[in-house]
Structures are given as structure tokens and as C-alpha cells.
Amino acid sequence: MTSVTTTCRDLAELLPAAQTACRLLFQECFKAGIKNIFITETYRSQERQKYLYAQGRIRPMQIVTWTLNSNHKSRLAWDIAVGPPQSLYDVATLNRVVSISKKLGIKSGGAWTNAIDQPHLNVTY
């Protein structure tokens, strides 16, 4: 049992299709010279999703999620960030990751029109 404030970064908590897609993405990014991205979150419980949804709405601070029904909950999504020397959410690097993910059939939050979320990646059925 994990707490709502605990972030799960374990790839094994995702469904096999998402694990495979994520590994392939990291391989392709590595080949393209992007060697400093890393996973910040994978699976989220419904309780944690509710907790995050409340941030910026019920609790103060910046809004971090747009839905109560995230595909993190369905074990199909993962979030990434960029390591040094770039900044954590370096736009140029994330744009390159998004275009590589598109070629692999992975959906990216960078393609959403209502609420752009570049570091978010997911597969669908």
C-alpha cells in the first residue's frame, strides 16, 4: 500500500505494452543522441490521481493534472523529464522526444490541444 504523496517510477508497474513502448522510445532517443531523459512517474492509483487533481483546485499550488481519469491509472502512461545540462522540462529536448514518440505510435501530451503536457507519454489500446 503506497501513500498518495508517493510517486511511482517503476516501469514494471505499467502494462507490458506500455513497458515495451517506453523501452523502445528510450532506445530510439538514445540513438538520436538524447541520453539524459528519465522517468518521473508511471502508475498512479485512483487515490493519488484524486490527490493530484485537488492540487491547484482544493489545495493551493500549481495545477498538475487535468483529469480524474488519467491513463497513468490504467498503467498505460509515463512522464519524463530531462537531466543536466538541460533544465528539467527543456522544451527543445521534449519536442524531439515527442516527434520520435509519434513515429513509434506513442501518444504524447505535447499533441493535446486543450492542455499541452509535453512530458506525458502514453500508449492506447
Ligand SMILES: [Zn+2]
Ligand atoms: Zn502524465
